Amino acid sequence: MKMKLMVDSTSQIPLEYLQKNKTSVLEINVAVNGEMKKELSEVDINKFMEIFPSLEPFPTTSFASPHQALELFEEIIEEGHKEILYPFMTPKISNQVNSVRIASKRVSDKLKIHYYPTQLAGPSQAPFIFTANQMLEENKTIDEIFKQFDTIKNLIYTIGFSNDFENLFKSGKIKRTLPISLATTLFKIKPIYKVKLDEGVLGFGGGLGYEGAIRNMVSEIRKKTSIEVDYNLIILHSGAPELAEKLERKIKNTLEINETFHWQISSAIIVSVGIGAVMAAVFPIM
Numbered sequence: 001m002k003m004k005l006m007v008d009s010t011s012q013i014p015l016e017y018l019q020k021n022k023t024s025v026l027e028i029n030v031a032v033n034g035e036m037k038k039e040l041s042e043v044d045i046n047k048f049m050e051i052f053p054s055l056e057p058f059p060t061t062s063f064a065s066p067h068q069a070l071e072l073f074e075e076i077i078e079e080g081h082k083e084i085l086y087p088f089m090t091p092k093i094s095n096q097v098n099s100v101r102i103a104s105k106r107v108s109d110k111l112k113i114h115y116y117p118t119q120l121a122g123p124s125q126a127p128f129i130f131t132a133n134q135m136l137e138e139n140k141t142i143d144e145i146f147k148q149f150d151t152i153k154n155l156i157y158t159i160g161f162s163n164d165f166e167n168l169f170k171s172g173k174i175k176r177t178l179p180i181s182l183a184t185t186l187f188k189i190k191p192i193y194k195v196k197l198d199e200g201v202l203g204f205g206g207g208l209g210y211e212g213a214i215r216n217m218v219s220e221i222r223k224k225t226s227i228e229v230d231y232n233l234i235i236l237h238s239g240a241p242e243l244a245e246k247l248e249r250k251i252k253n254t255l256e257i258n259e260t261f262h263w264q265i266s267s268a269i270i271v272s273v274g275i276g277a278v279m280a281a282v283f284p285i286m
Contacts, residue, residue: 003114003142004081005132006072008088008096011125012236014263015040021133024072024084026100030267031060038068039268048267049239049275061268063096069103073111083112085142087128087149090117093200114142116149121200122269123234124158126261127283130232134286148286156283157224158195160236161213163276192216193273195281201272210243217280218250225255225282233257234281238265243278251280258285 007013009027018025027038033055037043052059076084088097097115104113118125128149135145189206190213207213225231233251237244248260265277273279 002081003083003085003136004076004079005129005136006076006084006086007125007129008094009038009040009266010089010094010096010122010268011129012123012234012263012266012269013126013129021129023129023133024076026064026069026072026096028064028096028268029062030271031062032267036062039266043267045264045267049270052270052275059267059271061271063094064099066099066102069099070106073103073107077107077110082110083114085114085116085132085136085145087116087118087125087132089121089125089200090119090198092198093119093121116146118149119153119197120156120158120195122158122195123236123263123279123281124156124195124283126234126281127152127156127232130283131286152284152286153197155229156281157221158279158281159192159217159220160194160273160277160279161190161192161207161217162273163190163240164274194220210246214243214247214250217247218254221251221280221282222254227256230258230285231255231282232285233260234263234279234283235260236263236265236279236281238270238273238277239275240278243276247278247280251282255282257282 004024006024006026009025025040027040029036030039030043032043086100091097104111118128131148131152132145135148188209190210192205192207192213193201195201205216207216235244235248265273265279
């Protein structure tokens with residue numbers, strides 16, 4: 001039977017897409033009002049965004065447990081699959097893969113797992129699933145798929161901005177200091193971050209207001225892309241559709257885009273970037 005694809009929910013791929021393409025997802029957990037929930041299947045994203053500003057205690061996230069991974073494996077086995085392709089974040093970014101490795105020992109006689117370290121995080125992981133879906137339909141081998149993964153990983157670029165620094169402070173992504181607090185308040189600086197190989201999400205800089213942030217992001221995308229490559233685009237946001245549309249238009253004025261995917265940022269990522277965040281990921285067409 002066809003190999004099963006598995007991905008972490010941090011890839012930001014919507015549950016609807018995953019279900020339609022029969023891709024299994026290992027969901028990380030979000031603590032909402034003291035209750036731990038799976039971030040895609042158990043959190044209503046619209047309701048979460050509604051209550052997020054007033055949540056106390058501040059939401060926290062945690063990796064899927066080995067038990068959760070084992071439950072997912074048992075479902076995959078029941079479907080009749082004997083192999084899994086799992087493009088994962090490297091341990092330098094996330095230890096999520098450890099839960100998978102622990103759980104896999106319990107089903108090693110029934111399932112073979114092909115691990116691929118994407119070295120990327122967030123929506124930068126999504127193109128690996130798109131690529132694998134297409135190549136599996138074409139009956140390509142694991143070696144051929146991994147070779148293609150090696151080619152595209154250096155051509156994927158993700159960048160985003162938050163409405164303010166508050167959630168980055170709360171989540172510990174950035175240390176709160178008086179100079180940063182004053183600068184962000186006085187000059188309305190929007191923090192910009194990008195996804196880098198083997199380092200995950202990193203602070204990149206800032207933009208003066210939304211216009212400045214979008215201008216700086218588009219400038220970076222222009223530098224990181226090539227006119228010799230055809231690209232698709234993923235646009236994500238957390239309660240900021242107009243800003244997302246503006247960013248999309250600006251990118252398309254600069255770069256030829258074949259297809260655009262519009263997604264909401266998941267609850268676990270909102271914990272870090274807050275409401276009003278916008279992200280863009282460009283990736284090559286096969």
